[in-house]
Amino acid sequence: MSKDNEKRLAGEAAIRYVEDGMVVGVGTGSTVAYFIDALARRRDRIAGAVSSSEQSTRLLRERGIEVLDLNAVGELPLYVDGADECDPHKRLIKGGGAALTREKIVAAASKRFVCIIDSGKRVDILGKFPLPVEVIPMARSYVAREIVKRGGRPVWRDGVVTDNGNWILDVHGLSIVDPIGLERDLNQLAGVVTVGLFAQRPADVVLVGDREMA
Numbered sequence: 001m002s003k004d005n006e007k008r009l010a011g012e013a014a015i016r017y018v019e020d021g022m023v024v025g026v027g028t029g030s031t032v033a034y035f036i037d038a039l040a041r042r043r044d045r046i047a048g049a050v051s052s053s054e055q056s057t058r059l060l061r062e063r064g065i066e067v068l069d070l071n072a073v074g075e076l077p078l079y080v081d082g083a084d085e086c087d088p089h090k091r092l093i094k095g096g097g098a099a100l101t102r103e104k105i106v107a108a109a110s111k112r113f114v115c116i117i118d119s120g121k122r123v124d125i126l127g128k129f130p131l132p133v134e135v136i137p138m139a140r141s142y143v144a145r146e147i148v149k150r151g152g153r154p155v156w157r158d159g160v161v162t163d164n165g166n167w168i169l170d171v172h173g174l175s176i177v178d179p180i181g182l183e184r185d186l187n188q189l190a191g192v193v194t195v196g197l198f199a200q201r202p203a204d205v206v207l208v209g210d211r212e213m214a
């Protein structure tokens with residue numbers, strides 16, 4: 001089955017976690033776009049969505065789904081988002097689309113995180129996909145030097161500005177055997193806004209196509 005077909009199946013399968021009256025947390029990316037399409041078909045039965053990016057906000061509004069402010073809604077029952085890599089413990093690398101910071105906030109504020117991927121995203125050890133790190137622009141070189149000391153090869157995603165006005169370093173060459181430790185370590189560097197590792201808060205459910213990962 002094609003990658004795109006698997007993404008579509010995953011996006012549509014995630015609908016079974018949406019209950020009537022819910023405010024739904026919505027991630028970002030090409031897989032989530034399929035979820036948004038499916039969500040639009042039942043927009044009259046949900047209370048609205050909290051969006052993780054300007055891109056998803058646009059898609060949601062175009063499809064007639066009300067976008068709510070996270071500060072106005074309290075804990076969310078459900079967050080649905082894609083990922084760039086997923087290990088057997090449902091720990092993820094995210095941020096290929098530069099939306100990692102708002103995604104991490106909405107995931108943290110949600111009770112259940114349903115991650116939707118195609119089978120090509122499954123890995124035993126995270127790190128083949130370059131790890132995105134969002135940094136305050138003036139900290140770019142400092143953070144890059146610190147990452148080099150830790151064995152990574154940071155590459156500036158030149159020309160990309162996040163929804164929060166920051167920059168992205170993509171860290172190559174990591175084999176992430178301790179994702180929680182690395183997430184904590186990089187998080188505490190001055191100037192790091194968000195590390196694209198979702199290990200301290202992994203997904204609760206992972207749908208690979210329409211199948212739930214054990």
Ligand SMILES: O=C[C@H](O)[C@H](O)[C@H](O)COP(=O)(O)O
Nearest residue numbers: 029030031082095096097099
């Ligand atoms: O910043 C982007 C997000 O973390 C996406 O969820 C991730 O990159 C996966 O995107 P896609 O579904 O397009 O492969």
